[in-house]
Amino acid sequence: MSRASQGPSRRLLLAGALAAVSAAATGCSADSGAAASGGAGRLRIGYFAFPSGDLLVKHGKLLEKALPGYQITWIKFDSGAGVNQAFVGGSLDIAALGSSPFARGVAGSAPIPYKVAWILDVAGENEALVARKDTGITDVAGLRGRKIATPFASTSHYSLLAALEKAGVRPSDVELIDLQPQPILAAWQRGDIDAAYVWLPTLDELRTTGTQLTSSKEIGAAGRPTLDLAVVSDDLIARDPEAIDAWRRAQAEALRLIRSDPDGTVRTVAAELGISAADARAQLTQGVFLTPEQVVSADWLGADGRPGKLLGYIADTGRFLAGQKQIGAAPSEDVVRKAFYLEGLADVLT
Template sequence: MSHAPLRPSRRQLLAGALAVAATAAVTGCSTDSSASGSGSGKRLRIGYFAFPSGDLIVKNRKLLEKALPDHTVTWIKFDSGASVNQAFLGKSLDIAALGSSPFARGISGSSPIPYKVAWILDVAGENEALLARKSTGISDVAGLKGRTVATPFASTSHYSLLAALDKAGLKPSDVKLIDLQPQAILAAWQRGDIDAAYVWLPTLDELRKTGKQLTSSKQVAGSGKPTLDLAVVSDELIARDPKAIDAWRKAEAEALRLLKSDHEGSVKAVAAELNISAADARAQLAQGVFLTPEQVTSAEWLGTDGKPGKLLTYVGDTGRFLAGQKQIDAAPSAASVEKAFYLKGLPDVLK
């Protein structure tokens, strides 16, 4: 199989988005509501991943619900960035975690998804990686030629896989690329249907039991192709309830501080949310790169109001790479990338 198909039309995405909104259970999304009794009608629908990050601490400790008692907060679990993009098109999300690669896809084209990046959750490290089944005897990325490789298409793992293949001198058409979600990857791996996979935690740790790691997102970043887990907010929420965004940022900043100041408490929160042991949660958190709130708003990363940081360059570079790999029709322009940043109030709103 050659590279992934070009980005579907807005009509196709919108149809999928409406399906996501109407039948969350069918599409693999699940919800967890924390309703207030105020009857104010204010709501926040937050998309998250079952992936170790500050998001899970905010959710577990109900930091946002405490900060916004007059809001109804609903947490919706997603399996990949592609489905998050569809949900935003369907107007069924206000805030969500989203990888830097699907974000670059979302803001490309003549009809970009109406959202903006407002925070950085983490930088991909050893928590996303490319592994081959040990039984295949594959020992490096170049050895994947002619083999079947799975990854969730339109994800940061997909982007990093393409970058790793490129560095090894392989084109996407040199391997058989399969689009599978993490749980489906694990099942296909166990059946022997695939030779290798690029995926994230916790599925990644399951593959490590019988796999050989060929590269990781930390190594790919070292080659000039970093990926990040971002957090985006809808344009509609920015217009309707900017103070809620400020409260959410404060909650996320507190979670990042807790990862440093109360690591064991953070481990317990992540373990509870992922339904895993504290030892597993500790090991998974150790594989991520978590910035401090000060680093998030520094020139090295997200930046501040009026002064976007290097993330602007990273997103632009990602878009150009995806266009070069024919994953999207054209890279987003520099102007459209800058428009897709919501930095109002930073860093003062974190105080």
């Protein structure tokens, strides 16, 4: 297709939610059973197979230690579009979610009932645009007339559109193809696509036979940063805010471990992703991990009723997506502000 279509309607999202979560459930950790039906002692957590504090919390059972008696289920997703569908279907309590799909989720007349409550990482060299070497393409402008794959409604999709705009290439000048990371790799190997914008670990496999044209680090430095956020459902906020506090403390501990125990972090990421220690170390160096103090600072998420600069980043993302006709209208800053859950954040650091 020549142009990325607008996101699916809420009705279609609801129709697809059960199928998406059913498929995602195959990624649940073996030690987490099926989700309990209601009640405060349940946490259904969506995560990505991607280096972040989530993997340390999951592998180290930090939540199980903090919340004994809770039934904690980890569900693996391939992209933010699936996470959004699952929240619409009421099938998640907490999940990792890119800043671009979050901006989509809070836009429109029926925003998804969730709020951002933490920052997992800032995209760096761990998301990038790569062209197959045999195409001879060496810059973004050279993509005119070419086939480019990316997971639609993801941070990579957003960054791809930003990269094209900066290079003076219209979306209609290329053929944009909606593929998840593993199908991107297969299409790349078959020669069905000329380029792809995607994240680790698929990105590293593409780099072996590709030329990197730009990265989310470069695009962020030019004024369009993307982040991996963590969102919580409105239902969980209403019924069990104490569980959110425990989860935030576990995430803060994970961020500290990334800095204080790099070798242990490498071993954990390698075990969770099924990769070598060398690959895990290389992947970790490509992301930008904040300290817990930075997360709750005015430069990023903010705390206790005082949103930080993330508010502006999300609002800018919404305006850009609306300008690219990816969403019908950008969410206002007031709408974005209401989609921040900052209560109790300062207590995470004490």
